[in-house]
Amino acid sequence: MGPESTGEVAVAQLLAAARAGDGTAFSRLVAPLRDELRAHCYRMLGSVHDAEDAVQDTLDRAWRALDRFEDRSVRAWLYRIATNRALTLLARRGRRELPTDFAGRDVPAVEAVWLEPYPDRLMAWSTELDPEARAIARESTELAFVAALQHLPPRQRAVLLLRDVLGYAAGETADLLDTTVAAVNSALQRARRIVADRAPSVSQQRILAELGDAALREVARRYAAAWESGDVDAIVAMLTEDARYSMPPLIAWYEGHEQIRGFLADAAGRRRWRFRPARANGQLAFGTYLWNDAASAYLPAGLDLLVLRGQRVAEVVSFLDARLPAFQLPDRLPVGAGGSDDFAGRPGL
Structure with a gap:
């Protein structure tokens, strides 16, 4: 047997x-x-x-x-x-969104329901899959893909995931959803078109693989060092020209070097930060900590999720309400906590 x-x-x-x-x-x-x-x-x-x-x-x-x-x-x-x-x-x-989803739309009168980041530690099960299935599992939890899914009607979303991510045949999917094969095929075509228009053509998994571990660690070190030293010019120099920066649950977001530089002048240039490497949604991420005089420690400020394009940063989504222990990070850093120079050799990068 x-x-x-x-x-x-x-x-x-x-x-x-x-x-x-x-x-x-x-x-x-x-x-x-x-x-x-x-x-x-x-x-x-x-x-x-x-x-x-x-x-x-x-x-x-x-x-x-x-x-x-x-x-x-x-x-x-x-x-x-x-x-x-x-x-x-x-x-x-309603669907969960990111601040950039409101580009060209009216800001909602009621509070938006925000997309949440997903800790990579919860994807440990995918290591047991074959390489192709593992890549699909990881790519399908990237933030841009999950954000694109939110723009699908719920049943189209289900069909796309069952067919393209989980690999169920049309007949199996129809059975799981109590519908017809014709309805499944029609929904899948529409869903693929919408997602293709919203999701990037190159996944972060491919970009990170092409970079390699050493280059990724260096990008992470440089980015964290720029924030920890308050060097706005260095941060901006690492961004693509069309970079975007958002901070859910805040509606406001910034695009391009000029807008982001204006925001960073206060956010990075006048405050004391510490960054710790993390992984969420299969992407490069940082737990960010801001100095608090009353606590005499660095306290959590958010989880920054980065979208890379080569060695430059194309987007930052800073989840201000993220609970850092869920991403295996401490809930505070002491005054003597090391800076970005100790990134080399850290797990997860």
């Missing part, structure tokens, strides 16, 4: 035990799928917190409905529940 057959037998045994009321067996049955379900729900919902809630609800519903489970694939069954749960949530709320 080969490894695949052995695995199938183990799943069948766990499923039988779970159906008999064994909660531990059910937990073992679904545990290998929990992280990838979370990533799927994040792509659908644009929020780590909403994704966690959707996955927990999915598993609760699956446990309660286990006696009605007839599909041969537990994975497909859970994706069916998770996708439909996400669609229900999306029907109740």
Whole structure:
């Protein structure tokens, strides 16, 4: 009996035990799928917190409905529940956005619902995939791709993810969504056109791979050093001419060297910063810390997610409300904390 057959037998045994009321067996049955379900729900919902809630609800519903489970694939069954749960949530709320989504549009009268960053540590499950599937999994959590997804109607979003990211056939997707193959194919064509217009043609995964670890560490060191020394000219010199800078939950955002320089004159030039390397959405990121006299320490100021174009920065999205411990970063830095010179050799870069 080969490894695949052995695995199938183990799943069948766990499923039988779970159906008999064994909660531990059910937990073992679904545990290998929990992280990838979370990533799927994040792509659908644009929020780590909403994704966690959707996955927990999915598993609760699956446990309660286990006696009605007839599909041969537990994975497909859970994706069916998770996708439909996400669609229900999306029907109740507006899409999540970035400040740059309001370019050419009126600023909303009510507070916008913002896209959230996704910690790379939650993608550890993807290392077990083959190289092609791993690349697709990583690229599909990049911020620009997830932001583009938010501009799709919910069912188009689901079809695109099930077909192009998860690799389900048209018939399987139609079954998961209780629709027809014709409807799936039509939705997929429309969704691909919209995403192609909004997502970059070259992924950050490809750019980071082409840079290599040493060059990436040097870009990170230079960028952090420029901020920590308050060198506005050095920061601007690292930006592309059409660079954009936004800071959700603030609506305002900046584009091009002149606008960004004006913003940085106060933000970087008159304050004391420390940057720590991080990874979120498969991209270069920094936890940022601002000196606080009352605390006599550097306190969290946000998570900066960078879009690189070669060795230059094309976009910065600074998530001011991000909780840095979720990205394996400390909640404060002491007065003697080292600066950007200790980036070499740090994990994650």
